[in-house]
Amino acid sequence: MSRTLGIVGVGLIGGSVGLAARGAGWEVVGVDSPGVIEKAEELGAVDRASTLKEIRGADLVVLAAPISKVTALLSELAPTDTLVTDVASAKGAIVRAAEDENLRFVGGHPMAGSQLAGVSNAKAGLFHGARYFLTTTARTDPDDYREVSGFVRELGAVPTAVDPEKHDLLMAALSHLPHLMAAALLKVASDISPEALSFAGPSFRDLTRVGASNPGLWSDILAENAPALGEALAHFAGAMAQLGSEIQDREKIEGRFLAAREAYDALGGILIEKSGRNAEVAIPVENRPGVFAEVTTLMGSNNINILDLYVRHSNTERAALVLTLDAKAAPAAREMLRSAGFGAEIQA
């Protein structure tokens, strides 16, 4: 019997989830306005229309509505035993709301998108090879995490476990702050004189491109991530003030640029390599969710990507948290886990 996926909000992301999930054998039902659902059926993004009430019977529900609606949708869905995930770009407030509602929830954020909105621009391959953040907290159930991360891999994406607050600070620094910087820089340049903008070169264009993003969408995204963005803004203002005070100190500025170049060389990309060879690392644990968060945070802060993770129950041994990692990263992961006081074994 096929599994049923419910999607609330069938736009670019929701529609692409639907196309990819149907391709992977899911029955997909969608909740959106009648016109959108009709279009989504035509395009093969959903099998049929559903309602918020009926969707509670699905095996998995993906909330892909605009970020400002997600918290309200969580309240409307609760109480339910259905496993729920979302795709919003800020996670802290949403994960807290889901936990307040006692939902089975693993927050998601795919690092994939398009300048084009709406289901008519949806593509089954949108997530192919893309990083897909999944939140872990002290209350995340490892088996729920495993189900959602398995689904994410069915979409073609590569799951990465992350603490929701850490995720928001990352997004603030890597995406939201740059949008504000670009808008501020464009304002500074155009305030100088009317012709200033016409003198800009290609680097300036690269730097300010994100400032020309969809204003409505981005005002929503920034507002939802206000706490983390405020923190990133304060760090940035401090770093700028520091650089400003050093402008005439060539040695110091040279040092700053050397550090910047080193950081630039460490930048990743949106598409991440999938390794052919994986390894499992088993960590004997009491099955308490706190351990789970500690382990994923430890891996994350050491730049080790968790490809999969589940809890193995056994009659003869203690339960074990099993991480699937790139085989090359496994020995280092085992040593880190041992230094942190966990037992850890690499498995064949």
Add this chain to the structure above:
Amino acid sequence: MSRTLGIVGVGLIGGSVGLAARGAGWEVVGVDSPGVIEKAEELGAVDRASTLKEIRGADLVVLAAPISKVTALLSELAPTDTLVTDVASAKGAIVRAAEDENLRFVGGHPMAGSQLAGVSNAKAGLFHGARYFLTTTARTDPDDYREVSGFVRELGAVPTAVDPEKHDLLMAALSHLPHLMAAALLKVASDISPEALSFAGPSFRDLTRVGASNPGLWSDILAENAPALGEALAHFAGAMAQLGSEIQDREKIEGRFLAAREAYDALGGILIEKSGRNAEVAIPVENRPGVFAEVTTLMGSNNINILDLYVRHSNTERAALVLTLDAKAAPAAREMLRSAGFGAEIQA
């Protein structure tokens, strides 16, 4: 008899000037270390080595040494009647120094370059189609300007007259400030956690690329433009603080992004189109340099590019400042000049 060009500092820019000028029929002599001059001769960037003393006899001298050396070179050249220009990316202090030395000087700044340094990377076509700023002040002699702008066109570039202080503020906003922003953003991201940088997407890479520029070169450039950069930094900090205070006000942020998108759409490029059809606008003037600065500032702040400019002397009429403009811009320029109290006529 061929004209003689002296180049002091035969690196990427100086060497490219030499190659282009030799192609245009100049005899080119160079001042640099013996090893560099030997290489430049081999590559055809100079005809022969010269000295700072001998170079005073050239028809035009281009100072293409590192920016931090230019002021000292001006003092070493003075006194001389030779027309001098430079290629430094900050102009205010250098133009003031040249005027203090009573040199015939028109400051230059080509918007062309390469990631690669040194004469071995020089190219005759480096300036082709590039904007080339030339400074104008109350003390600039229009005929000197005309000579230098003619030379710039021989290099294949398009001269744009600009006030030196305005130029520096433009460069601070369009280039120097972005370098600091990129360095600060890379610092904020790497301070969050070791893995943050690996999560960065292509937009972040575009935004921070300039942060990975040559540290030694850029510490020099920023130090030389410290006053204008300080001003741009203060404007930018204000704009960021303003945006920061508005994060949760979706309407205001949406308005900011709408303004940013409009500014982005007005961005120019480093290559500027050369119009096939030009027109001359003649402005009857007493031949006093002050008028010249007023006119070029008026054109600049209205986004009208001055392609050429000279003073026409006549026995029967008053002297006239003649601007060569794109034919399409000429009527608007005439009206602006008239509103500002100048007589102005478009000529066949």
